[in-house]
Amino acid sequence: MAQPAVPPTQAARSRPAAVPLRVPVRDILPWAVLAFVLGAALLYFVGAEQGATSLFAGTWVHEFTHDGRHLLGFPCH
Secondary structure, three states, X not given: OOOOOOOOOHHHHHOOXXXXXOOOHHHHHHHHHHHHHHHHHHHHHHHOOOOOOOOOXXXXXXXXXXXXXXXXXXXXX
């Protein structure tokens, strides 16, 4: 077996092995719910607002998200 060019120091030999970080689900859940709600709202406004399920009068939401609709493949006219 080949020997390393530089022998390990005493500190390197006594260093503990890396332990995976454990994050409880209850810490992740609120952020996951927030991400889902924001994603669903964004998908609604880009994909469906100013159509049959319009929440706002006028065409300003359509004009604001017009290029995003085409980029994501939503038909709008």
